[in-house]
Amino acid sequence: MKEQTKSKLKELKEYIKKIEYLGNAAAIISWDSMVNMPRKAVEHRSEVQAYLSGEFYKLSTSNKVKEFIDYFENTMDELDEVSKATVRELKDNYNRTKKIPDNEYEQYTKECSISLSAWEEAKNNSDYDIFKPHLKKVIDFNKKFVQYWGYEGNKYNALLNNYEPGITTEKLDKLFGEMRDGIISVLDKIKKSGYVPKIDFFTKKFTKAEQEEFSKFVLKKMEYDYEEAGRIDEYMHPFTTNFGNKDVRITTFYYENDFRSALFSCIHEGGHAIYEQDIPDELEGTFLNGAPSMGLHESQSRFYENIIGRGKAFWKYFYPEAQKRFPQFDGVSFEEFYDAINYVEPSLIRTEADELTYGLHIIIRYEIERMLINDEVTVDELPKVWNQKYKEYLGVEPSKDAEGVLQDMHWSDGSFGYFPSYALGNLYGAQLLAKMEQDMPNMYNEIEKGNLHCVHEWLKENVHKYGAIYKPADLIKKVTGEELTAKYFIDYLDKKFGEIYYK
Structure with a gap:
């Protein structure tokens, strides 16, 4: 590499760091808005965030960025893999942002x-009308952005690209169609089996302090560093945020009448957090210091939550520990507990959904988002459409807005195109599991001993350390040797629930 190119790369990296620093500042203000901010601060805080976004826009679309792009387009042959990926991300980010x-x-x-603040109030009061005018504004902005960006095929493809580069509605329809059919097939077998696990012991009183202590015990075993490089806070909708790999924070919400809710949200968010903490320091200042897509990010959280956290080997170690801490489980056998952890019942709330039917919650949201962006449904019609789809797909119907159209925060902050990431995460996770089982035949024996390090280390070496160097389709093929498929997830579901319900 020529000295001039080396010098230019160093200059580019320092410039990108400025953009990342500003992004981190905006992110920590957003975190504080949800976790700590007093209600009367909403208007002023929104102005602060708007100002920072304006500065972020200027840095991301400046003439200096255009100069970098022009220079490196003529020197790509000199660049290594990471530098090429950096220039790719710089250019993609510039082009999408500049068009707005x-x-x-x-x-x-x-x-x-x-809008986020209005959603919080609306959910607390179960009153969609409080949120509706704000939601309309956010949707209208997204529709305009789609036109600015341009799209091929369905308009919704432009929004999908923000979260899962390279995915389209055409590809999703195929993957989700196979996933839906597989889920329904397993669900039918479960219904025919007639077996219904006992779960009443989960709804006894579990104090917040007890749940918090046990969740931290599990997170420490997972190797999420919440003591020196993270935090655990409370918020009505669990989430993970980070400001570099040395400050990765999660939130959860505690229900004293449900042992499962906070624990599994902590395991889920812990999966996200471990990914971010594992991103190598050397990817700072490259635009590559994160996951290549939200689908791959969700693959890690849902992998830990379900494949590991609801797995038999996991509870072989953690259930005796739970019994020591919670007398509520006295007299409950391991088999009863394990079956209850994997209880299947179509329900209303996505974040509380069982592992099997969760994908149907995502398909509902995917279909509604696509309809909204393509003007096939209005915000006035949204609650009715939502309720109809829940009746059609899951056989349940919300009785109030808080357990229906208001249950998720994603639309309030404009995250249209995000929801499919959760289902894609399930597909990625099961495909990664198949490869992990090949590479580590003794994996489940180690997990039974409480050794989650082997799982963490495999994910770190095969997924996390690459950050966003590779596009998601390229990374899954690099790791597993195959393109993304629904096959592994369907097989995993059939095997797991077959052993519990229809042996």
């Missing part, structure tokens, strides 16, 4: 901040 007028970008950030 700066005043609209700033206004959109402000509206999303106000």
